[in-house]
Amino acid sequence: MKNVIEFKHLTKYYNKKSRGIIDVSFDVREGEIFGFIGPNGAGKSTTIRTLLSLIYPTSGSATIFGKDCILYGHEIRREIGYLPSEVFYYDNMKVLDLLKYSASFYGKLDMKRLKELADIMELDLTRKIDDLSYGNKKKVGIVQGLLHNPKLIILDEPTSGLDPLMQQKFFDLIKAENAKGATVLMSSHILTEVQKLCSRVAIIKEGQIIKIEDIQTMRETAYKKIRLTFADGQPFKLAELPGISSYEQNGSDSTFLYKGSVNALVQTISGIDLANVTIEEPDLEEIFLHYYKAD
Amino acid sequence: MNIYLREIKANFKSLLVWSATMVFLVLAGMMKYSAFQKTGEAVNAMFNQMPAGILAVMGISADQDLTSVGVFYSIFFLYFLLLMTVHSSMLGVTVIAKEERDKTADFLLVKPIRRSCAITAKILAAITLVIAYNLVTFISSAMIVKPFNDTGTSLTGPIFYLTSCLLVIQILFLGLGLLFGALARTSEKASGMATAVILGTFILKILIDLKADLDYLDFLTPFRYFKAIDVMYKQEISIPYVILSVVLAGTAMAGTYWLYQKRDLHS
Numbered sequence: 001m002k003n004v005i006e007f008k009h010l011t012k013y014y015n016k017k018s019r020g021i022i023d024v025s026f027d028v029r030e031g032e033i034f035g036f037i038g039p040n041g042a043g044k045s046t047t048i049r050t051l052l053s054l055i056y057p058t059s060g061s062a063t064i065f066g067k068d069c070i071l072y073g074h075e076i077r078r079e080i081g082y083l084p085s086e087v088f089y090y091d092n093m094k095v096l097d098l099l100k101y102s103a104s105f106y107g108k109l110d111m112k113r114l115k116e117l118a119d120i121m122e123l124d125l126t127r128k129i130d131d132l133s134y135g136n137k138k139k140v141g142i143v144q145g146l147l148h149n150p151k152l153i154i155l156d157e158p159t160s161g162l163d164p165l166m167q168q169k170f171f172d173l174i175k176a177e178n179a180k181g182a183t184v185l186m187s188s189h190i191l192t193e194v195q196k197l198c199s200r201v202a203i204i205k206e207g208q209i210i211k212i213e214d215i216q217t218m219r220e221t222a223y224k225k226i227r228l229t230f231a232d233g234q235p236f237k238l239a240e241l242p243g244i245s246s247y248e249q250n251g252s253d254s255t256f257l258y259k260g261s262v263n264a265l266v267q268t269i270s271g272i273d274l275a276n277v278t279i280e281e282p283d284l285e286e287i288f289l290h291y292y293k294a295d
Numbered sequence: 296m297n298i299y300l301r302e303i304k305a306n307f308k309s310l311l312v313w314s315a316t317m318v319f320l321v322l323a324g325m326m327k328y329s330a331f332q333k334t335g336e337a338v339n340a341m342f343n344q345m346p347a348g349i350l351a352v353m354g355i356s357a358d359q360d361l362t363s364v365g366v367f368y369s370i371f372f373l374y375f376l377l378l379m380t381v382h383s384s385m386l387g388v389t390v391i392a393k394e395e396r397d398k399t400a401d402f403l404l405v406k407p408i409r410r411s412c413a414i415t416a417k418i419l420a421a422i423t424l425v426i427a428y429n430l431v432t433f434i435s436s437a438m439i440v441k442p443f444n445d446t447g448t449s450l451t452g453p454i455f456y457l458t459s460c461l462l463v464i465q466i467l468f469l470g471l472g473l474l475f476g477a478l479a480r481t482s483e484k485a486s487g488m489a490t491a492v493i494l495g496t497f498i499l500k501i502l503i504d505l506k507a508d509l510d511y512l513d514f515l516t517p518f519r520y521f522k523a524i525d526v527m528y529k530q531e532i533s534i535p536y537v538i539l540s541v542v543l544a545g546t547a548m549a550g551t552y553w554l555y556q557k558r559d560l561h562s
Contacts, residue, residue, distance in 0.1 A: 014559070045562070052405050055559040078407035084562065088398035090305065104297040105406035144402075 003027040004152055004183040005051065009060035012046050020046040021207045023060070028185050033178055035198030035215070036187040043207040044187035045085055048156050052082060064152065078106065081150030085157040085187075087141035089129045095140055096125040099147060106148040117143040120173055121166070135161040142170060146177060153177060155186040159193055171197055223257040225282035226265070230254075231273040241268055246286070257282060298403070298413055302390055302420035310424055313382050314431040320374055321432075321439045328367045328443055338362055351504040364444045365453060365527055368436070372523035375432060375461055377497070380517070383425050383465040384489035387472020390417040391555065392482035400560040410556050418473065418548060425465045433458040453527035460521040460532060467517055467540040468493070470547030477554040480561075514539065 005028040012020035021043035053073040103109040121139040243260030354373030394400040479485035500518035503509040520536035
């Protein structure tokens with residue numbers, strides 16, 4: 001499979017002291033939805049804005065469709081749809097005027113697609129940008145970013161400001177674009193949304209990539225979330241079993257993450273008088289915290 | 296073309312306000328003239344008694360006949376210069392710095408265009424607006440001065456020469472504004488730099504006016520590149536200063552391209 005984006009040791013310092021990103025390397029393959037997760041200030045926007053040559057790297061490089069993102073930026077950007085984390089537009093314009101203005105950079109305006117997208121996102125085209133709420137501005141950004149049928153969609157914290165219903169519609173829209181062949185790179189600090197959408201993720205922490213993994217393997221190989229309720233209310237020394245982490249004891253309940261042979265676990269707990277047991281897939285949040293705690 | 300039109304639209308209202316100010320200035324000035332005209336020679340006597348410093352700030356030299364409509368109009372030149380240097384330098388700052396100030400850089404500069412293209416469109420739009428402002432000044436001046444002119448010789452020609460000189464200075468300050476817009480991190484800082492240059496060169500002009508032996512510093516202050524009376528009555532437009540202005544403006548614009556293409560656009 002071809003790589004659509006390749007980051008090669010991309011490093012950005014805003015000045016000597018202010019770290020942006022350090023030695024970021026990863027690939028985004030054609031046709032995938034790639035998640036880019038990390039807390040605020042970890043360097044997600046810096047990475048994305050460098051990719052769009054809004055800012056220039058201190059060292060290293062990145063390619064999109066095999067072309068250097070700085071040298072060929074103006075060509076590459078024809079195929080990119082970008083939704084910035086915070087959307088700002090020319091205040092005195094109406095939504096439709098802004099979308100037309102945006103479309104004018106890509107050749108002819110596809111009015112049908114504009115209407116479709118606006119309908120899906122329930123966007124009122126006749127209003128002034130100035131009067132829109134944050135969430136509605138975000139919708140303008142989404143329509144604006146997808147209007148020219150980009151082959152690569154870059155989303156920086158796409159769902160902030162959208163209500164859950166709108167988020168779902170937005171996800172469906174992104175999935176549909178992906179199914180039509182668009183590659184998606186999306187940053188987020190909310191893991192559940194990455195979980196819903198992405199096939200692979202890169203985790204960034206303090207400017208450095210600490211892990212690149214399949215969402216699937218990330219959940220499967222890793223951890224089970226287990227809760228035990230002891231019938232006699234007596235705590236049991238489970239923490240001594242290898243593979244147990246984040247152990248918490250709360251009265252007769254104990255919850256923990258478990259990594260290792262399920263058989264070994266079942267054998268161990270078979271000797272205990274239990275009132276209840278649940279074994280779940282942990283959500284990414286919990287795994288994520290685990291990654292972050294690890295160092 | 297789309298960026299060009301966008302910039303024209305975005306600055307059109309402000310151009311109207313500036314134009315209204317200009318028309319008001321000429322109108323109010325000529326009202327004053329009608330009083331001078333009626334008073335006659337006493338006006339010149341009065342101004343001759345005023346301290347040289349005050350006259351210099353007002354742009355009047357002691358031996359001028361202020362009851363002559365042309366001479367009186369030539370005094371406006373300094374006020375035109377002040378208005379226009381502020382207008383064109385702020386316009387220059389704004390067209391460049393606005394994308395970061397309004398955080399629209401993440402919209403405009405992710406479009407499939409080179410940054411240099413965006414700058415070219417913006418500079419062309421700014422030049423258009425500056426020319427429009429100049430035309431407003433020329434046309435309103437010619438129209439407003441006409442009813443006061445009882446000498447029989449039309450002043451439209453001299454006014455045209457004078458506003459042509461203004462255009463040269465406008466382009467110069469537009470260039471500086473653009474350069475500052477690309478140089479400074481924020482639009483506030485860029486406006487500050489532009490204001491400092493206007494104030495500095497204006498003060499220098501007054502110092503040179505007051506001290507006869509400082510003429511050799513003229514090249515440092517565009518306020519002294521053209522002498523209104525000479526431009527209007529002798530059609531004497533200093534070619535070296537026209538060339539200097541154009542070269543400075545061109546250099547500043549080249550610098551704008553160079554700096555803006557290199558810079559990180561902050562969100």
